Amino acid sequence: MRKMLATGVILLMLSVQVGAVSAQPVERVDSLNIHYINGDWSYDPVTITIPASEDNEYVYALNALISGENLPEYSFNELPPTLQVNDVTLTQGVATVDLPGNFNSIVNDAGYAADVVMDILIYNVFKFGDISEVNFTFDGQPDDTFKFSRLTRTEYFSPVVEAKEHKALPYQLTEKLHKVKDSFKNMTKEQQESFLDDANQQDLFTASQLQVLAAYNPSVTTIVVDPGHGGSDPGAVGQLGSTTYSEKTINLSMALHLKNYLQTNGYTVLMTRTTDVAVGINDRYAFANNNNADLFISVHNNSASNSSAKGATALYPNNHDVAQSKDVAYWMHHFVTNDMSQYAKPYPMSDSDVKGVLKWTTMPAVITETAFMSNTSDLTYLSSDFNRQTLAEDLGVGIRYWDQYGEYWYY
Numbered sequence: 001m002r003k004m005l006a007t008g009v010i011l012l013m014l015s016v017q018v019g020a021v022s023a024q025p026v027e028r029v030d031s032l033n034i035h036y037i038n039g040d041w042s043y044d045p046v047t048i049t050i051p052a053s054e055d056n057e058y059v060y061a062l063n064a065l066i067s068g069e070n071l072p073e074y075s076f077n078e079l080p081p082t083l084q085v086n087d088v089t090l091t092q093g094v095a096t097v098d099l100p101g102n103f104n105s106i107v108n109d110a111g112y113a114a115d116v117v118m119d120i121l122i123y124n125v126f127k128f129g130d131i132s133e134v135n136f137t138f139d140g141q142p143d144d145t146f147k148f149s150r151l152t153r154t155e156y157f158s159p160v161v162e163a164k165e166h167k168a169l170p171y172q173l174t175e176k177l178h179k180v181k182d183s184f185k186n187m188t189k190e191q192q193e194s195f196l197d198d199a200n201q202q203d204l205f206t207a208s209q210l211q212v213l214a215a216y217n218p219s220v221t222t223i224v225v226d227p228g229h230g231g232s233d234p235g236a237v238g239q240l241g242s243t244t245y246s247e248k249t250i251n252l253s254m255a256l257h258l259k260n261y262l263q264t265n266g267y268t269v270l271m272t273r274t275t276d277v278a279v280g281i282n283d284r285y286a287f288a289n290n291n292n293a294d295l296f297i298s299v300h301n302n303s304a305s306n307s308s309a310k311g312a313t314a315l316y317p318n319n320h321d322v323a324q325s326k327d328v329a330y331w332m333h334h335f336v337t338n339d340m341s342q343y344a345k346p347y348p349m350s351d352s353d354v355k356g357v358l359k360w361t362t363m364p365a366v367i368t369e370t371a372f373m374s375n376t377s378d379l380t381y382l383s384s385d386f387n388r389q390t391l392a393e394d395l396g397v398g399i400r401y402w403d404q405y406g407e408y409w410y411y
């Protein structure tokens with residue numbers, strides 16, 4: 001309800017502008033189909049009835065798409081609700097969609113990728129009729145920095161895409177692919193190929209989008225959870241009143257909660273330690289490598305000489321599996337920072353860092369530093385087992401999101 005109200009206000013504000021910008025009258029229709037993305041590689045068509053008072057039914061229909069009007073269940077429904085299309089003109093098969101000049105900031109505020117939003121709009125515009133080309137303008141000005149600023153129907157639905165184009169695809173493009181990732185992953189190679197063929201023939205997604213999905217597939221089965229420190233190595237030490245807390249103990253507690261969460265969600269979890277024993281750096285990464293783990297998570301907490309430093313961060317390797325490690329680090333951080341302030345965004349280890357557990361693993365790897373032992377409020381938070389479980393489950397949710405969705409798209 002709140003979403004609809006906000007949209008209504010924006011629509012009212014823009015309606016003056018629409019009248020001024022709209023030079024090309026469009027052919028009058030009483031209803032239009034818009035297409036919501038659903039979870040199985042298809043778009044659900046929904047018929048939108050155009051009120052007689054609307055002077056541009058294409059603008060009305062696209063804004064209905066954005067606001068989620070008559071949205072079918074399970075459909076993609078998260079377009080930035082404050083975005084409103086200024087104008088749509090159709091001239092001899094060429095459609096021009098005019099978006100607000102601050103389009104980028106609107107989609108950024110919504111945690112969205114501009115290319116993804118434009119992709120959804122362009123799909124719908126091609127479905128409006130015999131459209132051979134779609135162009136986007138921003139308050140009347142072209143901007144070629146977007147992937148989909150100008151596309152022909154052939155380009156958009158092309159079954160042949162050069163390899164270099166895959167690499168150039170915007171990172172965030174897989175946003176709309178994520179819902180099918182699980183079912184795709186469970187298919188055999190042959191099934192995947194025929195699935196991609198079918199999807200191409202049905203014009204559901206462009207070939208390049210499908211190949212991004214095929215290329216990025218974490219396929220996580222076995223996860224090694226590594227509670228930092230142990231035995232004679234306490235890690236960081238913090239004090240609350242007369243009670244002393246060791247990082248090794250808090251790490252182990254969190255790691256065991258993480259293990260339980262991941263096992264409940266179907267993963268095989270191997271621990272480098274389950275009790276208060278010392279484990280060498282070499283034994284930690286070798287354990288993960290020898291067990292062919294798909295992911296290595298080393299659970300730590302932070303410490304600083306400045307006791308005001310607080311919050312969460314994470315490290316990922318700079319010498320192998322960098323992109324995937326970075327993605328999983330950001331996914332975990334995304335959920336951890338729901339419950340813990342952010343100290344620093346996840347960052348790659350430096351070359352001089354002796355972070356052996358990251359450097360020598362042969363799979364994506366992350367060190368999590370969820371809170372500061374040296375900060376009173378962080379340590380107070382960590383001293384509660386319930387809070388440690390909360391943080392551990394945040395990490396676990398992040399891992400599941402990475403496994404399911406792949407690329408982190410909120411950078």
Ligand SMILES: [Zn+2]
Pocket residue numbers: 228229235236247300301
């Ligand atoms: Zn540590």
